[in-house]
Amino acid sequence: MILPNATLGVLGGGQLGRMFTLAAYSMGYRVVVLDPDPHSPAGLIADQHIKADYRDHAALQILGDECAAVTTEFENVPAESMEYLEKFCAVRPNAEALRIAQDRIREKTFVQEHGLATAAFVAIYEDADIVAAIESLNAPLIMKTASLGYDGKGQVQVNTLAEARNAFEQLGNAACVLEEMVELEHEVSVILARSIDGKMSIYPVGENRHVNGILDTTIVPAAIEASVGEAAIDMATRLADSMNYCGILAVEFFCTRQGELLINEIATRPHNSGHYTVDACATSQFEQQVRMMCGLPPGDTLMLSPVVMTNLLGDIWKDGEPQWQHVLNESQAHLHLYGKKNARPGRKMGHINCLAVDVEQALKTTAKIHSALSI
Ligand SMILES: Nc1ncnc2c1ncn2[C@@H]1O[C@H](COP(=O)(O)OP(=O)(O)O)[C@@H](O)[C@H]1O
Numbered sequence: 001m002i003l004p005n006a007t008l009g010v011l012g013g014g015q016l017g018r019m020f021t022l023a024a025y026s027m028g029y030r031v032v033v034l035d036p037d038p039h040s041p042a043g044l045i046a047d048q049h050i051k052a053d054y055r056d057h058a059a060l061q062i063l064g065d066e067c068a069a070v071t072t073e074f075e076n077v078p079a080e081s082m083e084y085l086e087k088f089c090a091v092r093p094n095a096e097a098l099r100i101a102q103d104r105i106r107e108k109t110f111v112q113e114h115g116l117a118t119a120a121f122v123a124i125y126e127d128a129d130i131v132a133a134i135e136s137l138n139a140p141l142i143m144k145t146a147s148l149g150y151d152g153k154g155q156v157q158v159n160t161l162a163e164a165r166n167a168f169e170q171l172g173n174a175a176c177v178l179e180e181m182v183e184l185e186h187e188v189s190v191i192l193a194r195s196i197d198g199k200m201s202i203y204p205v206g207e208n209r210h211v212n213g214i215l216d217t218t219i220v221p222a223a224i225e226a227s228v229g230e231a232a233i234d235m236a237t238r239l240a241d242s243m244n245y246c247g248i249l250a251v252e253f254f255c256t257r258q259g260e261l262l263i264n265e266i267a268t269r270p271h272n273s274g275h276y277t278v279d280a281c282a283t284s285q286f287e288q289q290v291r292m293m294c295g296l297p298p299g300d301t302l303m304l305s306p307v308v309m310t311n312l313l314g315d316i317w318k319d320g321e322p323q324w325q326h327v328l329n330e331s332q333a334h335l336h337l338y339g340k341k342n343a344r345p346g347r348k349m350g351h352i353n354c355l356a357v358d359v360e361q362a363l364k365t366t367a368k369i370h371s372a373l374s375i
């Protein structure tokens with residue numbers, strides 16, 4: 001077990017790394033962040049910020065020598081860098097898990113190989129694959145880059161061969177998946193912690209609403225049949241077991257109008273749809289990340305209150321700093337800001353967790369805050 005006063009490392013200095021750092025601090029650990037961006041949200045508050053490229057072996061060695069364990073908050077850290085780090089310290093989750101999650105082709109193939117369902121898809125490497133895919137898939141379709149996509153970026157909806165060819169070109173002829181669009185009843189996610197010895201703690205299922213491909217709201221408990229929630233948890237835990245995973249795993253699901261439950265994608269780190277756990281659960285997903293990388297047992301995931309999480313995107317900074325008193329005047333609203341300097345449209349700047357006796361009340365308070373902030 002790695003105990004307090006030890007130094008922990010995190011690859012990536014975004015908001016997830018910042019909230020990880022805050023959780024680690026309150027438990028008495030030191031934190032070193034590696035991120036090339038001198039203004040990264042986690043780098044600004046860490047004990048030490050190594051400003052270097054994720055491929056810089058000298059920097060990785062400094063990180064590995066200083067830390068008892070290293071985790072990641074950024075999906076696109078090269079898996080090779082994680083492998084290199086494994087020479088110097090514990091790396092959790094490991095390079096293999098990251099390698100699966102950072103490539104949609106590997107990810108969806110892995111899911112299907114383990115008997116779990118995804119939307120129908122075809123891997124696209126070249127034009128001939130597009131021609132064959134159009135024959136076998138039912139439109140409407142969505143072309144997604146296999147790697148580096150996030151928040152709906154790197155995705156184009158297509159219906160015809162000509163559109164699919166255009167989309168592939170528009171996405172730089174990089175490897176893609178061409179996937180059937182499904183009719184969504186709901187989107188939900190399951191976040192779990194799995195320890196080195198395979199013990200799991202699972203958070204309550206959250207319902208996710210997206211706007212323009214970006215997560216907007218997470219509602220917990222989700223308004224789904226208990227059997228659907230149980231099936232999602234069963235699929236997520238089977239996946240974690242089959243990866244012999246150690247860390248926080250987030251699994252995004254599509255619940256279709258036809259009643260199917262499909263795995264959309266996984267994240268090998270805390271997830272935006274788990275931010276609610278910070279104010280509404282006995283153990284936050286970030287404390288859980290610390291516990292998992294330190295070889296501790298998972299904390300209790302008990303939900304203490306119904307909750308609605310809403311993201312704050314850079315769009316609402318268009319007339320300057322938003323009027324935060326509209327949030328802070330609400331006794332059950334918790335404001336979280338990430339300390340990012342430049343508020344660009346679509347950029348995640350912070351979020352709000354609204355607690356209440358039930359989801360309806362939490363949604364009402366959220367709506368009131370949104371109209372005051374003109375979201
Ligand atoms: N096959 C699909 N059918 C219906 N909606 C989809 C499909 N793929 C993506 N979407 C919508 O776009 C969102 C973002 O897509 P996703 O594959 O999760 O990429 P990202 O990495 O950007 O989160 C999803 O949460 C969903 O709302």
Ligand SMILES: [Mg+2]
Nearest residue numbers: 151252264265
């Ligand atoms: Mg997604």
